[in-house]
Amino acid sequence: MQYLEFEQPIADLEQKIKELSELSIADDEVLTPEIKRLKKRVEELRESIFSNLTRWQRVQLARHPERPYTLDYIYKITENFVELHGDRYHSDDKAIVGGFATMDGQSVMIMGHQKGRDTKSRQYRNFGMANPEGYRKAYRLMKLAEKFDVPIVTLLDTPGAYPGLEAEERGQAEAIAKNLKMMAMLKVPLITVVIGEGASGGAIGIGMGNEVFMMENTWYSVISPESCSSILWKTWDYKEQAAAVLKLTAEDLKELKVIDGIIKEPLGGAHRDPDKSAQSVKKQILDSLKRLKKQKPEKLVENRIQKYSAMGEWAKASKPKAKAKAKNSKK
Structure with a gap:
């Protein structure tokens, strides 16, 4: 340990x-x-x-090298998993895995980011950072699930989409944007669970769910604490302060109404008891499926669009008074 x-x-x-x-x-x-x-x-x-725990300590737990990854959960909570490969355009991205499976007799399309355990497997999985072909593979699998009226489950665990030159050349931003548009209009239930790191577009590129949940010791944010620190302070030394102000933990995002619920972990983190953690995730997914399957396709789409449109707060700026305008014009 x-x-x-x-x-x-x-x-x-x-x-x-x-x-x-x-x-x-x-x-x-x-x-x-x-x-x-x-x-x-x-x-x-x-x-x-x-x-x-501080927010930074939860970030550290989300990155724990012994924490269960997507395939660990898939093999523990589903039966008859058949992995599907390739985006039919370029190649098969090993950073995103997915396929058909059954969960207590219920057919699902389950997919997520996959990291590696050692140096060789981390390179093979590109540290869980997907290229455009990974998001295009996810697009293909989601549309296939919709064709056969099968609910979709996505598990998020990535430090972000791959930022390399070759990824940009092949249309990284376009691939993620196309996925967001597609997921907004899917006519089948889409359930998302953050099981580790949920960084920026790399995470939401497969995670625009009707219901979104986070495990207790995970994080979900538009930017990582280190990247935020390097932008604001020109160094990674302030990553703990960045984590504190980003409000990226499950409790923060539940309060902000970005997610729908928190999945409890064993004391000490999911890696302390992977089987118990997997059963907690499975229970939440089955509960959500039971609710969402009762909704008509049109309602699923409407609720998903309303959910994301309602996020964030804003206020209209009041118009300056006439006297203030005149005063400024004299100056």
């Missing part, structure tokens, strides 16, 4: 418990009570730390 910096007190105690457990002494009456005391302390410490 890998520990993040703010988890170090827990790591120290668990290491001590491990050392005591490996000791070979005749009198267990001395050792056993001490191990029990330390385990209780670990639980108390974990509860204390994870009930007071």
Whole structure:
């Protein structure tokens, strides 16, 4: 188990418990009570730390290398998954995976960003950053699902769309924009879950759902804290302050009405108990499907458009008074 910096007190105690457990002494009456005391302390410490996480610490949890990725969830919550490949224009982008599957007997088209676990697989998956062909593949799969009247589930976990020159040459912005227009008009239910990082157009390029949920320790924002810091302060050193003001956590976005709900994680993060995390995600998806399948196609489209049109706040600027105008004209 890998520990993040703010988890170090827990790591120290668990290491001590491990050392005591490996000791070979005749009198267990001395050792056993001490191990029990330390385990209780670990639980108390974990509860204390994870009930007071900062926004930056949640960003770190969302990026934890042992956190479940899209394929982990797909294999845990669905049956009969058949992966589909290619965009029929250029190639098959390995950063986005998707295909037909069943979930408790319900057919779904499920897709999402896929990261890698080691150096080789991260390069293969391009660190979960999709090229235009990835979004065009997602477009093809969503339209295929609509053709067969199958609900769509998308799982978001990306640091952003790939910003390389070749991606721009092949129409990165156009591919994402085309997906947004298509998703707005889909006549089947579309459910989105942020399972890790949800960065900018790279995330919403497959995530314009009728209902959008975030797992407890994830983030969803127009920009990453590091990029925000580098723009405002010309350095990454202020990433923690940037995370604090971006309001990118699940609680923030629920309050801002950007998302519809929060999926609880095991204490310590989804990587602490992947099976339990997967079942929580599955339950939420099935609950949403049950609601959305009752709606007519026209209602699904209308609700989706209204949902995104209502986001954000604005106010009309009042016109300057006549006297103020005259005063300014004399000057």
